[in-house]
Amino acid sequence: MNKVRTRFAPSPTGYMHVGSIRTALFAWLYAKHTGGDFLLRIEDTDKKREVEGSIEHIIKCLHSLGIEYDEGPDKPSQFGPFRQSERLAIYQKWADKLIQSGRAYPDPYNPNELESFRAQAIAEHKPFLYRNHRPETLDKWDKTRPLRFKSDPKAYHWHDEVMGELSAGQEAIDDFVLIKSDGFPTYNFAHIVDDYEMQITHIMRGHEFIASVPNYLNLYEALNINQPIFATPPPVMGPSGNKKLSKRDGAKDILEYIDEGYLTEALINYIASLGWNDGSTQEIYTTDELIKNFALDRLQRSGARFDERRLIWMNGNYIRNLTIDELAAKAKDFWPAEASAYDDEYKKNVLKLVQERLKHLSELPALSNFFFIDLPIDHELISSNKKLSSYSKQQLEELLKTVNQELATSNFTVEDLTDKLNHLLTITDQSPAILFSLIRIATTQAPASPPLAESMALLGKEHVMSRINAQLKDWSS
Ligand code: GLU
Numbered sequence: 001m002n003k004v005r006t007r008f009a010p011s012p013t014g015y016m017h018v019g020s021i022r023t024a025l026f027a028w029l030y031a032k033h034t035g036g037d038f039l040l041r042i043e044d045t046d047k048k049r050e051v052e053g054s055i056e057h058i059i060k061c062l063h064s065l066g067i068e069y070d071e072g073p074d075k076p077s078q079f080g081p082f083r084q085s086e087r088l089a090i091y092q093k094w095a096d097k098l099i100q101s102g103r104a105y106p107d108p109y110n111p112n113e114l115e116s117f118r119a120q121a122i123a124e125h126k127p128f129l130y131r132n133h134r135p136e137t138l139d140k141w142d143k144t145r146p147l148r149f150k151s152d153p154k155a156y157h158w159h160d161e162v163m164g165e166l167s168a169g170q171e172a173i174d175d176f177v178l179i180k181s182d183g184f185p186t187y188n189f190a191h192i193v194d195d196y197e198m199q200i201t202h203i204m205r206g207h208e209f210i211a212s213v214p215n216y217l218n219l220y221e222a223l224n225i226n227q228p229i230f231a232t233p234p235p236v237m238g239p240s241g242n243k244k245l246s247k248r249d250g251a252k253d254i255l256e257y258i259d260e261g262y263l264t265e266a267l268i269n270y271i272a273s274l275g276w277n278d279g280s281t282q283e284i285y286t287t288d289e290l291i292k293n294f295a296l297d298r299l300q301r302s303g304a305r306f307d308e309r310r311l312i313w314m315n316g317n318y319i320r321n322l323t324i325d326e327l328a329a330k331a332k333d334f335w336p337a338e339a340s341a342y343d344d345e346y347k348k349n350v351l352k353l354v355q356e357r358l359k360h361l362s363e364l365p366a367l368s369n370f371f372f373i374d375l376p377i378d379h380e381l382i383s384s385n386k387k388l389s390s391y392s393k394q395q396l397e398e399l400l401k402t403v404n405q406e407l408a409t410s411n412f413t414v415e416d417l418t419d420k421l422n423h424l425l426t427i428t429d430q431s432p433a434i435l436f437s438l439i440r441i442a443t444t445q446a447p448a449s450p451p452l453a454e455s456m457a458l459l460g461k462e463h464v465m466s467r468i469n470a471q472l473k474d475w476s477s
Helices: 018-033 054-065 088-100 111-123 187-197 207-223 254-259 264-272 287-293 308-320 324-331 337-341 344-357 361-371 393-408 414-428 432-444 452-459 461-476
Strands: 005-008 037-040 104-106 147-149 156-160 164-168 177-179
Touching (some): 018 037, 018 264, 018 287, 037 054, 054 254, 054 264, 088 104, 088 147, 088 177, 147 207, 156 207, 164 207, 177 187, 187 207, 264 308, 324 361, 344 361, 393 414, 393 432, 414 432, 414 452, 432 452, 432 461, 452 461
Antiparallel strands (some): 147 177
8 A cells, every 4th residue: 555645734714723733633643653644735725814924823833732744835845835825837737637628617607697596596495506507618718717617417425434435416516616716726626636746645624525525526537536535533513512613612722722831742632532532441642652543443423522621631630740850841931920030949849739730831820929929918818718707807816826836936847847737736726627728828828729838848937937927917907
């Protein structure tokens, strides 16, 4: 069998959603699994939809996730160029072949005429088929009009590696546009030429293209070329599971996830799980394992539900399994500004305390800022605490004074602080929910914090005592 060659063929429309990245990922995993090539082709033939900077954006997304293409706009090969706008002469050559064989003709109608044909079909409750209006005599093409395919309507049965046996009747076949009046080819024409010229063996793309496959099969025949293998992954559905994932479901551009501190390994792992599994119960895979285990026959047919909570869970899982040095390297750009005054050792110790709770790296400032700054006293923390709010200010003040005295004699090692905290429980006869919450609030002014004794030890005696005193002063003023 020929070397596998797959492609990712995005249009530069500015947004790289989970569904597109998943298509790229599957095509890449399959190529790498089989020792084949994966290439990036930019489908920029619809100038109206093009958004500036999108090509760079696409490349950056793929690069950030480690989905490295073997050939592409910035990786030339004998199969390039890889931007369709630079391949117009190639499409022209193939269009000429169709014209010569009598399988393409200029569209004689103007948009208004086309519109009235469409309106007529609607009025008659019939599907609109352009070919019902195909002119009797086919003019010579002067390129001022769209060039259309002269189809050969027939029913088709075809095989899709994922979706199985598919079929459609001849009503699915029409005379579609090959080249528009602006000189650019349509997707329908260009991708067929490119996949052939680039020796693509497997096409993986969005589900929405299945309905057009009969037209493509008709064109492959007219061009006398073999079709590649189709392997259409299931659609990515929104959280409700009954419609396709959209921005409205809160799905973000893939770079936004990266900017929020999702680890690329976790993103890859999660996205690969949308519609694929290897038949085992394993959930966490390294990228190498994904490459090794990926198989087209393990792609599911039914829609895969995008569940951000699962992504968050998976990301937290990845974060917890990092060594502190690995986590420190990844967290480098996520610290609160004030952390820059602290050395790496201190920051690593902070990470050790928050690692367990960190679900994505942009949570780092909120979880760790009290290690770097004295947060202002927040009265809400006590008033909104179910248990503490039932105590009077005097009672709380008394308690905290006792804490202050006890801690004054501590050397602030974790062991000693643990002893002192336990001793305080005995002498105050309070529950941990009361006493430790009070100490936590006084020493952090944060709604939640890592284990208390460990946090206090890292903050150090000076900071802890001065924060307790600040809280006492606030009450007495
Ligand atoms: N340019 C098409 C899109 O962005 C790609 C379809 C394909 O992969 O062939 O939807």
